[in-house]
Amino acid sequence: MMKLLLLHQLVIINIFCHVVLSTKGTEHRESQYIEIKHRVKREWVWNEITTLEEQTNIPYLIGRLKSTKLNKDAQYILQGEFADTLFKVKKNTGDIYGYERLDREERAQYTLSAVLVDTKAGKTIEPSAMFTIRLIDINDNAPVFTQESYNASVPEMSATDVLVTTITAVDPDDPTVAGHAKVTYKIMQGYEHFKINENTGEIYTLSSYLDRETKASYEVIVQAKDSPGLSGGFSSSATVIIHLSDINDNFPTFKKKLYTFNASEDMRVGEVVGKLSVDDIDEPQNRIAKYTFMKGKYEQWFQIKSNAQTNEGIIILTKPLNYESIKEFRMSIEVTDPSIDLRVAKQQRPSSTTEVVINVLDVDEPPEFTKPFYVFQVKEDIKQNYIGYVSATDPDIAKRAVRYSAKTSKDDPIVVKEENGSIYVKSLDRETKAWHNITITAEEIDSPAKKASSVTVYIQVLDVNDNAPEFAEPYAPRVCENIANDFVILTISAKDKDEMVPGTKFTYYSAEKENNFTVVDNHDNTAKIIVKNGAFNHDIAKFYTLPIVISDNGTPSLSSTNTLTITVCKCNENGEFTFCEEPQMLAAVSSSTIIIVLCSLALILLCVLAAFLILRRMRNNGPLMLVKNPAEIHEQLVTYDEEGGGEMDTNGYDVSVLNSVRRNMVRSKPDMEAYPSMYAQVQKPGRNGDMFSMIEAKKDDADNDGECLPYDTLHIFGYEGSESIVESLSSLESGSSDSEIDYDVLNEWGPRFKMLADLYGLEHLEEFPY
Numbered sequence: 001m002m003k004l005l006l007l008h009q010l011v012i013i014n015i016f017c018h019v020v021l022s023t024k025g026t027e028h029r030e031s032q033y034i035e036i037k038h039r040v041k042r043e044w045v046w047n048e049i050t051t052l053e054e055q056t057n058i059p060y061l062i063g064r065l066k067s068t069k070l071n072k073d074a075q076y077i078l079q080g081e082f083a084d085t086l087f088k089v090k091k092n093t094g095d096i097y098g099y100e101r102l103d104r105e106e107r108a109q110y111t112l113s114a115v116l117v118d119t120k121a122g123k124t125i126e127p128s129a130m131f132t133i134r135l136i137d138i139n140d141n142a143p144v145f146t147q148e149s150y151n152a153s154v155p156e157m158s159a160t161d162v163l164v165t166t167i168t169a170v171d172p173d174d175p176t177v178a179g180h181a182k183v184t185y186k187i188m189q190g191y192e193h194f195k196i197n198e199n200t201g202e203i204y205t206l207s208s209y210l211d212r213e214t215k216a217s218y219e220v221i222v223q224a225k226d227s228p229g230l231s232g233g234f235s236s237s238a239t240v241i242i243h244l245s246d247i248n249d250n251f252p253t254f255k256k257k258l259y260t261f262n263a264s265e266d267m268r269v270g271e272v273v274g275k276l277s278v279d280d281i282d283e284p285q286n287r288i289a290k291y292t293f294m295k296g297k298y299e300q301w302f303q304i305k306s307n308a309q310t311n312e313g314i315i316i317l318t319k320p321l322n323y324e325s326i327k328e329f330r331m332s333i334e335v336t337d338p339s340i341d342l343r344v345a346k347q348q349r350p351s352s353t354t355e356v357v358i359n360v361l362d363v364d365e366p367p368e369f370t371k372p373f374y375v376f377q378v379k380e381d382i383k384q385n386y387i388g389y390v391s392a393t394d395p396d397i398a399k400r401a402v403r404y405s406a407k408t409s410k411d412d413p414i415v416v417k418e419e420n421g422s423i424y425v426k427s428l429d430r431e432t433k434a435w436h437n438i439t440i441t442a443e444e445i446d447s448p449a450k451k452a453s454s455v456t457v458y459i460q461v462l463d464v465n466d467n468a469p470e471f472a473e474p475y476a477p478r479v480c481e482n483i484a485n486d487f488v489i490l491t492i493s494a495k496d497k498d499e500m501v502p503g504t505k506f507t508y509y510s511a512e513k514e515n516n517f518t519v520v521d522n523h524d525n526t527a528k529i530i531v532k533n534g535a536f537n538h539d540i541a542k543f544y545t546l547p548i549v550i551s552d553n554g555t556p557s558l559s560s561t562n563t564l565t566i567t568v569c570k571c572n573e574n575g576e577f578t579f580c581e582e583p584q585m586l587a588a589v590s591s592s593t594i595i596i597v598l599c600s601l602a603l604i605l606l607c608v609l610a611a612f613l614i615l616r617r618m619r620n621n622g623p624l625m626l627v628k629n630p631a632e633i634h635e636q637l638v639t640y641d642e643e644g645g646g647e648m649d650t651n652g653y654d655v656s657v658l659n660s661v662r663r664n665m666v667r668s669k670p671d672m673e674a675y676p677s678m679y680a681q682v683q684k685p686g687r688n689g690d691m692f693s694m695i696e697a698k699k700d701d702a703d704n705d706g707e708c709l710p711y712d713t714l715h716i717f718g719y720e721g722s723e724s725i726v727e728s729l730s731s732l733e734s735g736s737s738d739s740e741i742d743y744d745v746l747n748e749w750g751p752r753f754k755m756l757a758d759l760y761g762l763e764h765l766e767e768f769p770y
Helices: 002-038 591-620 630-639 655-664 688-703 743-748 751-760
Strands: 048-052 060-064 074-079 087-089 095-098 109-118 123-136 149-155 163-166 183-189 194-196 202-205 217-226 235-245 258-264 272-276 290-296 302-306 313-317 328-336 352-361 373-379 385-389 402-406 414-416 422-425 435-444 452-462 478-480 488-495 506-510 517-521 526-531 543-552 559-571 577-579
Touching (some): 048 060, 074 087, 087 109, 414 435, 422 452, 488 506, 743 751
Parallel strands (some): 478 559
Antiparallel strands (some): 087 095, 194 202, 272 313, 302 313, 414 422, 435 452, 506 543
8 A cells, every 4th residue: 555655656746747847848948939039149058957766667757958059950968977878868859868766865866968969060069068867855765773672771660751761763765855754753562651752762751660570671662753744654663672770679578487596505706606588579789688686685695797698697606605504595686678768668667577596505615714824923033832723614514523734844844733733833044034835734534525625824934133244245445555544445334134124233343453444333334444554565564454343233232253354555656556466365254154165175075085095995906907817918918029920920939838837837925816916016126236136026926926927928128228238129220231230149049039030140131232
């Protein structure tokens, strides 16, 4: 039906346009004739041609070209981008036809050129001129929404006329023609709760009772239609989803009227006893529950908080439970939401309450001390004393007996009695340790679970004046030889190992008669050392000692003598030290330091004495350096002590003769040592002339010793000297031919020197002339 109406409208408009054009053409021709009579110049008489869009009877007449220079041989020719394609002209009449369906929404007008030529003369009658073909709009497009779908939100329980969102539809038709592009809006679905501005597309709330908990979203269908007030026209629709955002408009309510929880009496403070669940149909971010204790025993033992995520009521223990004291807690709790605006709430503020019962369960508990910790004070000069006790009891109904113990060593100065927790201390030294911290454990004796608990005991050692003051530092003053009298060379101060309480005073004075220096107490815990008799001589006395007594004001007062060593130096004219010798002793040496030094020296002497005794015993037992048996040593020494032609020379001497001596001779010494020395023990002779007899005696001892190697095997070169007729056998200085030594004597020494006689004898030298 819509298509028929559109076709009917197009036909009417087309007829109307043709009538208008025909009328204009007639008027134009009449004016042309008039102008021919009155005007000489002829020219184009048109500028713009209009036609309807979307014409389907192809070809269809669009308009006509006209010129005052038209003659019988003239023809019209179209020029331009769309000439002879979209548009064609009838050459002799100038009628322009369209050959395609034209859409104004794609292109609203076309620009072409026309020229009038004389085909017979072959020349241009009318020069080229431009003209425009403009398309007239028809309502052939429906409004189009800018979005395919819309999503909007509005708080629930909003008042009326609250803007929700704005939607927009656009019509591509010509807005200047009969309202073709004018769009109006209308809600087709959902108009019970929302309304729309028909001209702007703004959607507003219509109902003030939009409850998210009842319905969370609404689907609204909106229609957009063009050509308002006219029959026909085109329309389109869009869907708008409107969500109701949650507000806090519902009160929480307990799910149960009674909650029961069990809690053991050893539950720690801060633990959760139980949770109270509630119903709140608002979203989590809008659930604000406040819990209040209404009645019952709760103030000291429990606290209730709201869980922000679950909206539950969390019951927390705030005080230790005791089954022996209270076995059950009953209380009433109320929940509400103070943040709800009663103007938007669906009901008045309700009162939701529940009963809570907490049963305390009995457990076997460890002993409980009467205090969380214990502090005792004792003076350091007390040798052995009772200082106090700790006490613990079994909190259970059984009231089991308790025994006490502490982790201490045998030498620990603190002792704890097992039966009653009494604490005894031995001699304590505050300067060694001012505080003693111990842990005492109380354990049930008859309990099968051996329940136990511990407590910390702090013992403070109070100070007693048992240390004498001494120099604050090792002073080492220096003075020039020519120093003037009454010159202050040093200001000294003191320190005390005892506790330096406010009001501690030190006094200073010289321990002996003052000669060259004097001590002056400043009465501010310091003292000045002043030159009394100056003009010293470095060459006569390089050091001076000044004993100083330092006393404190303790009870009792203690004092010590500290020696100050003063060094005399050579100085230049400006009083600067040029030469000083270091003192041999420290300026002030305490008694404790002297004792430590003496103990160290005694320990060193003991070590040296022990080492000396060990070495002496080792000497008496024989040398320990030889760990090989004599046979092994003999094998090694004989191998490198042979004289002859080398390893193959087995005829140099008869070793069996020497070994036979060892087998047949018996040692004459009555005391056979377990490990005999391989060398003879040489004793120095009383006179120089006894050397020869001593050597012979030692040779005899070695030859008759059956346990050691033959003497001449080990000491064959031991006693070579001026009495040897062959002197040195070394070949280092015997290479020259002018040697005066007679080597023929080697032939007389027997078979042991046969090879040497062959090498050096004169009988054979002639066989090897140089």
